[in-house]
Amino acid sequence: MSVIFADRALLSDGWAQDVQISIGTEGSITSITQGCDPRGADWRKPLLIPAMPNLHSHAFQRAFAGLAEAATGKSDSFWTWRHHMYAVSEKLTPETNRDIAAALYIDMLKAGYTQVAEFHYIHNHGSKTGTPGEEMARSILIAAQETGIGITLLPTLYETAGFDDTPLESAQKLFALTPDQLMALFDKLNAEGSADSLNKLGFAFHSLRAVRPESLIHISNHAPSGTPIHIHIAEQEGEVDDCIFARKNRPVAWLYDKLDVNKNWCLIHATHISDAERQQIGKSGAIAGLCPTTEANLGDGLFPIVDYLMEGGAFGIGSDSQVTVDPTQELRLLEYGQRLTKERRATTASEKEVHTGARLWRAATTGGAQACGINTGEIAVGKRADFLALDTSHQLLTERNEDTLLDTLVFCGGTNLISDVMVAGNWTIIDRHHALEDVIEQRAIASMKTLLNDK
Numbered sequence: 001m002s003v004i005f006a007d008r009a010l011l012s013d014g015w016a017q018d019v020q021i022s023i024g025t026e027g028s029i030t031s032i033t034q035g036c037d038p039r040g041a042d043w044r045k046p047l048l049i050p051a052m053p054n055l056h057s058h059a060f061q062r063a064f065a066g067l068a069e070a071a072t073g074k075s076d077s078f079w080t081w082r083h084h085m086y087a088v089s090e091k092l093t094p095e096t097n098r099d100i101a102a103a104l105y106i107d108m109l110k111a112g113y114t115q116v117a118e119f120h121y122i123h124n125h126g127s128k129t130g131t132p133g134e135e136m137a138r139s140i141l142i143a144a145q146e147t148g149i150g151i152t153l154l155p156t157l158y159e160t161a162g163f164d165d166t167p168l169e170s171a172q173k174l175f176a177l178t179p180d181q182l183m184a185l186f187d188k189l190n191a192e193g194s195a196d197s198l199n200k201l202g203f204a205f206h207s208l209r210a211v212r213p214e215s216l217i218h219i220s221n222h223a224p225s226g227t228p229i230h231i232h233i234a235e236q237e238g239e240v241d242d243c244i245f246a247r248k249n250r251p252v253a254w255l256y257d258k259l260d261v262n263k264n265w266c267l268i269h270a271t272h273i274s275d276a277e278r279q280q281i282g283k284s285g286a287i288a289g290l291c292p293t294t295e296a297n298l299g300d301g302l303f304p305i306v307d308y309l310m311e312g313g314a315f316g317i318g319s320d321s322q323v324t325v326d327p328t329q330e331l332r333l334l335e336y337g338q339r340l341t342k343e344r345r346a347t348t349a350s351e352k353e354v355h356t357g358a359r360l361w362r363a364a365t366t367g368g369a370q371a372c373g374i375n376t377g378e379i380a381v382g383k384r385a386d387f388l389a390l391d392t393s394h395q396l397l398t399e400r401n402e403d404t405l406l407d408t409l410v411f412c413g414g415t416n417l418i419s420d421v422m423v424a425g426n427w428t429i430i431d432r433h434h435a436l437e438d439v440i441e442q443r444a445i446a447s448m449k450t451l452l453n454d455k
């Protein structure tokens with residue numbers, strides 16, 4: 001057991017002072033006592049807040065972040081960006097995938113993400129024997145284990161290139177597993193279990209255009225209760241139109257019509273939704289998985305967060321394409337998109353929670369934990385001990401208290417205000433450094449050269 005003393009901490013029921021938090025050997029909080037002194041504590045931190053789960057990541061896309069920003073024509077869009085993604089995915093190996101992911105996961109930890117939901121769809125590199133997809137899946141699990149970040153691995157079904165069974169393009173064949181192969185991969189990894197609370201296994205469906213209706217239903221029924229299920233949905237208007245044409249319904253409405261979409265589900269993007277679809281997501285308890293910097297980068301559009309929050313909808317955030325690895329920038333852009341279009345301020349605040357940054361941080365930590373299927377997201381007894389220690393010696397945090405600290409973190413400071421990061425009772429980042437950062441950085445550079453070199 002270990003004990004942290006915090007001068008100030010954001011607990012699940014509000015801000016507290018002079019707090020002792022005891023953590024059991026399995027990494028969960030066993031007791032919290034307020035109004036004590038620091039004697040007997042193993043560590044003392046001036047300010048602790050709950051860490052952020054990252055509910056949507058494609059790790060390998062880090063390799064070409066920044067390389068898809070040159071214009072290729074008047075109609076650059078998500079679909080032109082996708083060419084870059086295919087070029088890198090074709091050259092990926094289990095080793096390069098592991099190296100890119102490990103360096104990315106250290107960046108995530110430093111930025112305050114302590115769990116990552118990896119929406120993993122590149123299955124067919126590596127050994128052709130054994131369980132299909134296993135080697136690539138393991139490369140992600142190894143990267144997470146090396147760095148100490150928690151991982152929710154979501155092996156992803158990708159069957160078709162479009163609605164109505166359009167056959168896969170040649171680059172997409174790397175993504176193809178049959179539903180039975182995907183379930184076999186899930187069962188194999190699931191049977192191994194996990195010795196700690198860091199690993200969680202789920203399923204993902206790439207999108208409605210890439211998955212047959214019968215497969216969606218078959219795999220959803222196969223998933224053990226409590227399994228996270230994620231899907232990209234309604235990201236592009238063109239895809240919504242195709243869905244209406246092929247399935248005679250809008251994507252979110254179609255999904256809710258066919259399946260029991262509940263708290264285990266996370267709908268990634270859900271950008272282009274009707275009022276009725278927005279209310280349906282909110283009522284179901286599913287999480288809207290928002291990735292504002294990627295959605296901005298790809299020119300997707302704005303999720304209707306103001307109405308969604310007003311109706312009690314839950315959300316979390318993800319780094320998705322890895323153009324930005326910083327939860328404060330995701331939340332900032334989520335709010336700023338609304339300010340710019342509505343021409344007013346503090347759009348996501350509520351009467352009860354007037355501090356915009358604080359409200360968004362709290363909502364995204366609990367929503368993100370739900371989407372990742374892990375018991376954290378708040379500092380409370382029984383929760384996994386995932387904390388960020390903020391650097392209160394920084395001039396930006398001077399004379400900030402309680403929720404204004406979080407407002408400053410989200411809108412002004414960013415992740416340079418985070419000094420230490422704990423995952424399940426272990427300090428993975430100490431004074432802004434990870435113990436393996438130099439060696440993992442060098443490996444990632446070598447792998448990136450291999451992936452990006454045209455010769």
Ligand SMILES: [Zn+2]
Binds near residue numbers: 056119
């Ligand atoms: Zn994605």
